[in-house]
Amino acid sequence: MSRRAMKTILAIETSCDETAVAVLRDRQLVASEVASQIEEHQKFGGVVPELASRNHLVHLPRLLKQSLAKAQIAIRDIDAFAATSGPGLASSLLVGNSAAKGLAIGANKAFLAINHLEGHLLSPFFRSAKIEPNISLIVSGGHTLLVEVRAVGDYKILGRTLDDAAGEAFDKIAKLLGLGYPGGPEIERRAASGDPARFDLPRGMLDSGDLNFSFSGLKTAVRYLLPKILSGADNTIPGWTEGSRNIIKDDRVIPRLARDDELIADLCASFQQAVIDVLREKSLEALRQTGSSRLTLSGGVSCNDALRKSLRGACDRNGIELIVAEPWLCTDNAAMIAFAAMQRLNSGDVSDLAEEIDPNLALV
């Protein structure tokens, strides 16, 4: 293919606490820069929206320059500018969106508003020539979705979380255990040496008969379990008394708990296993119901190696092809936004410059 026939897209992702820019030339990723703000939000135990948008403003110009330099391309040679337009934090989305629109207007090129969830959903196909129909499990900090993917842009939601997202559950449990933010990687690290069978935690909605999820009961179960463990009581949840709640409010409890490495490891492993069991069984049920034989996995929680292994084993046993996004593509990045934009551009789809950001943008 000649250089002229190839299309080049510059994409910006600023939906949450990662500022990211990528340049995709046809199927070749020629630049991908990510500035994580994790350290800045860590001291608050979660993402502070005002801080996130201010940081995007600080990081974005530098990342744009770096990306153009790495890609060895001038702005005038870019065919389209893309940005995440939702879902996400309004003030953060505005930064990336305004920048991409400004670049598109200045260079007189196309603008593409991309749904962050579509970015995750297509990311397992980043190295593939073609996007095949599949059942997509998206597990991130903000979403837990099972989607039937018939083609690019042809999606049907099969199930979603009714409360916390899977990543959110990891983050909340980590906070409860005094393990910091973001919780997922730290819980996975601790769980590696723990016993997943030590604590019998609930598998929310496993027998609900639908493909929806609920993780808030699991969070509550861990919360109620802590005072019982700390007071040396039997570790079953029934029998917990209302008075035990005060123990967990005691500031001295968490540091005491955090020092007990074995206990934390077992708690993390038991919690992680409960999340994985539900994600695996619901995914298998979605595959059964639709007759699909291909599962894809994406989103920040799909970095989790125990989840990958569990799904891999289940898929192998059931003759299902499993395609998992590469680890660097699982957490937020602009390469997946550029990839989704390329699929859109190739099918002649561009966005209106008047299109607004939407913090609650739905996939369909």
Ligand code: KG4
């Ligand atoms: O996709 P992502 O970067 O941002 C959203 O779109 O939300 O996902 C971030 C989420 C966080 O909740 C984080 O705790 C979780 O992904 N996460 C993990 C792991 N790495 C990141 N959860 C479990 N295990 C991991 N290794």
Ligand code: ZN
């Ligand atoms: Zn994401």
